[in-house]
Amino acid sequence: MKGEALNVVRQPLTRTLIFETGIAIADAEGIDAVTMRRVAATLNVQAMSLYNHVSNKRDLLDGMAAHLLATLAVPDIAAMSWRELAGRVGRAYRQLGLDHPALYPYVLERPFGSPESLATLDAFLNVFREAGFSPTGNYLAFSLFTGFVEGFTLDEITRRNQRSLRDPVKNPLLSEDVPANYQAVYEVFGAGAVHDDVAFERCLELVLDAMEALMAPEHPE
Structure with a gap:
C-alpha cells in the first residue's frame, strides 16, 4: 500500500x-500526496501534533x-570568481529540480523573505558587484542567469515526464508519423x-558569456 515504504521509527517531532x-x-508520489494527515501518519503521530510545528499545509x-x-548553500562564496560561482549555483539549482521535480515550482515561487535567504542572495550579488558589475548590470545578469536556469530545468522536467510515457497517444513523439511528417521536431x-x-x-x-558582456561600459545606469 502507498505510504508503507515511507513509514519511519517514531522520533522527536521537529x-x-x-x-x-x-x-x-x-518525491515518491507527487505533491498532491503531501497532506498534514499523510505526513503525520508517516511519522506515526496524530495530525494535530504537526500543528505545534507548522501552521497549515x-x-x-x-x-x-x-x-x-538551504541545501544549495555554497561555502566560501567570496573566494570565487563570479563566473565560477554562477556555474556552480546554476548546476546545483538544476540538479535540485531534477532530484525533486514535484517541489521545484514551489522552490521557484518562494520569495527571498527570511534573513538567511537575504544574506545568501546578498553574498551572491556582492561577488558580481566586486567583479565590476554596475547595479543595472548586476540586475540584468541575475535576471538572465535565473531565467535560463529555471526555465531550462522546468522544460527539462516536462520533457523527462513526457519521455517516460510509453503510450504514443500520450507521447506523440513515439508516433510512427513523426520522423516522416515532422522532420524538424x-x-x-x-x-x-x-x-x-x-x-x-x-x-x-553562452549565458555566462552574455553576462560578462553586461560588465562593459556600453550598458550605462
Whole structure:
C-alpha cells in the first residue's frame, strides 16, 4: 500500500523532520500526496501534533521548499570568481529540480523573505558587484542567469515526464508519423536529440558569456 515504504521509527517531532518527511512523500508520489494527515501518519503521530510545528499545509510546503533551498548553500562564496560561482549555483539549482521535480515550482515561487535567504542572495550579488558589475548590470545578469536556469530545468522536467510515457497517444513523439511528417521536431526532440546535460552546459556557457558582456561600459545606469 502507498505510504508503507515511507513509514519511519517514531522520533522527536521537529520542523526539520516534518519537512524532510514531506519531501520524501512528494518525491515518491507527487505533491498532491503531501497532506498534514499523510505526513503525520508517516511519522506515526496524530495530525494535530504537526500543528505545534507548522501552521497549515501552505506553511508545510513553504518549509519544504526552504529546506531544499538551504541545501544549495555554497561555502566560501567570496573566494570565487563570479563566473565560477554562477556555474556552480546554476548546476546545483538544476540538479535540485531534477532530484525533486514535484517541489521545484514551489522552490521557484518562494520569495527571498527570511534573513538567511537575504544574506545568501546578498553574498551572491556582492561577488558580481566586486567583479565590476554596475547595479543595472548586476540586475540584468541575475535576471538572465535565473531565467535560463529555471526555465531550462522546468522544460527539462516536462520533457523527462513526457519521455517516460510509453503510450504514443500520450507521447506523440513515439508516433510512427513523426520522423516522416515532422522532420524538424524529430531532429530536435527525437532519438538523435542532444543530451540534456550537454545542452545545459553549452547554453550555460553562452549565458555566462552574455553576462560578462553586461560588465562593459556600453550598458550605462
